[in-house]
Amino acid sequence: MSKHNRQRCVVIGLDGVPFSFLNSLMANGELPNLRKIFSNGSLRQLNSVIPTVSSVAWTSFMTGKNPGKHGIYGFVDRELNTYNTFIPTTRNIRGETLWEVLSRHGKRVVVMNVPISYPPRPVNGILVGCFLTPTLEKGVYPPSIVPTLQRLGYRIDVDAWIARKSLDEFLKELKTVLERRAEVTLHFLRNGDWDFLMMHFMETDRLHHFLWEQMQAADERYQSRCLDIYRFIDGVIGDLWAELDGDTSLVMLSDHGFCTIRQEINLNAWLRQNGWLKFRNDPPASLEEIHPDSVAYSVIPGKIYLNLEGREPQGSVRPAEYERLRDQLARQIAGLRDSESGEFAVDRVLTREEAYCGPAFAQAPDLIVLPRDGYDLKADLKKERLFERGIFTGMHTFSDAFLFFSSRTLPDRTIEMVEVMPTILQEMGIPAPDDLDAAPLAV
Amino acid sequence: MERGATLWFTGLPCSGKTTLAHLVEAALRQRGRKVEILDGDVVRTHLSKGLGFSREDRETNLRRIGFVAKLLTRNGVIAIVAAVSPYRDVRDAVRADITDFVEVYVKCSVDVCMTRDVKGMYKLALEGKIKEFTGVSDPYEEPLTPEIVAETHREAPEASATRIIRRLEALDLIQPVSSSGYSLEEEAEVTRRLEALGYLS
Secondary structure, rough: OOOOOOEEEEEEEEEEOHHHHHHHHHOOOOOHHHHHOOOOEEEEEEOOOOOHHHHHHHHHHHHHHOOHHHOOOOOEEEOOOOOOOEEEOOHOOOOOOHHHHHHHOOOOEEEEEEOOOOOOOOOOEEOOOOOOOOOHHHHHEEEHHHHHHHHHHOOOOOOOOHHHHOHHHHHHHHHHHHHHHHHHHHHHHOOOOOOOOEEOOHHHHHHHHHHHHHHHHOOOOHHHHHHHHHHHHHHHHHHHHOOOOOOOOEEEEEOOOEEEEEEEEHHHHHHHHHOOOOOOOOOOOOOHHEEEOOEEEEEEEEEEEEEOOOOOOOOOEEEEHHHHOOOOOOOHHHHOOOOOOOOEEEEEEHHHHOOOOOOOOHHOOOOOEEOOOOEEEOOOOOOOOEEOOOOOOEEOOOOOEEEEEEOOOOOOOEEEEEHHHHHHHHHOOOOOOOOOOOOOOOO | OOEEEEEEEEEOOOOOOOHHHHHHHHHHHHHOOOOOEEEEHHHHHHOOOOOOOOOOHHHHHHHHHHHHHHHHOOOEEEEEOOOOOOHHHHHHHHHHOOOOEEEEEEOOHHHHHHOOOOOOOOOOOOOOOOOOOOOOOEEOOOOOOOEEEEEEOOHHHHHHHHHHHHHHHOOOOOOOOOOOOOOOHHHHHHHHHHHHHHOOO
């Protein structure tokens, strides 16, 4: 008989860890704990979401819905009927999260660091906000937990600006933040009263943004310390696994994969160069300086909005012209080529109707540009260069995330992000809300 | 206690006052503000039951609404009044009595209002079955210096509501926040983090 006599679930999020990379590390003899754990369950490839950024992906994970329903379309979004951009928070998430559903059914939850979780919505248990939390004091529910986190030295996130000064210092800082996060995870695992516990490790994503290319090239300056990050995580998960009883499911997943950046592409520069976008001032201070003759503008990553009359304040695209211009723009963007290699840089351009559906549809971009691997889409207003290489060496990919369930055999196919929440609810014997995008994965 | 205000939406019947009032109410509630809508039609069934549409009765109705709005305003509530309120001198008298008074002229041509005719009142007025109907048989006196003009035949209601909110921020009647609810200082810190990761241009 289990210690707790109840069905429990632990979820570990490993941000930006590719399915392919995990497999190659294990094939090379690394990650012995994960190798052993994976052999006791079901590991599959997982698709991310569109656009492929963590705020959107994890919100789809925690709601079981596409952005057309949950309302989060990126780390930055455009405020409807304005040219203002804003950073979405939980105030902008429509509907219940997984932990709110569990709480409503009397389950006790401990949830830490999952984007987007600031400001923390009340739960039956503990919620520690993600890296979009301005200060720890404002980002924890209930606030009485803050002293415990402070005592354990918990850090919201690594300061990524350090990477611009020194990758060595960055790696050192990253390891410190990771260690503290791991300590907090094990603390609540061992000492908390919970039915559902989730910790999200962001450190892998941070590592990959700055050091992915170096890792792939086994750059001897950094390789050992980069692998140390993975070895440490492997050790923590091994410790965690040892604590779990037979009635506790372990789920692990990432939200997207990673690949080496070939070029950063500035879509607003492309729009300007091709006559779709003009500004009243040069350089423009913000999107609000858009010229009324503009047809379209972009918000990172890959989101294109038509300057629509009646919707945008200076909108000039007449509704009768919307579809024609949108189609024309989509075809032209699809032909965008890498200036060095001549290769196509765009995989697909989707319309909002193809990508999204739901009550938050009005917020959706008119077009969504999906780049080919290696082409990272930006939307700088001031820069005129179309192609650039910056400090980042890794970018997100759509199709190479991973999902693991210890307690059920997953279908032999790539899984979709929206399928995970209903499956976890089923594991815990909780009925799913009736507005989710998918059914539980068949056992 | 937060600073209250009276937002007085005036305009022809079917110009969009009630629609805008509810959108602004929702936006203010999301910011944690206490809000109360005093809709002209609703008030007439309770506070001003028995009053007609003569000049004298309209004036009495509006002064009563103004009185309630004043009480709410001085207790930190944002009172949103949505009433035709066709007479300039009455509106100005209410304004003089309330410190934080914001006049929102919900401007729309009578022709467009007639095409909307939500309750069929314009039709009845044009047929002579309703007397003293503003826009048909009774005058509407446009505001001369409203704080905000919302031209509802040119602009989507959501866009108008957003402008109204921004104007309230500019008048220091509500605190500016980003759509996500960060203070400006908090948003700057979080922006810094996102820029460091290349998630913002």
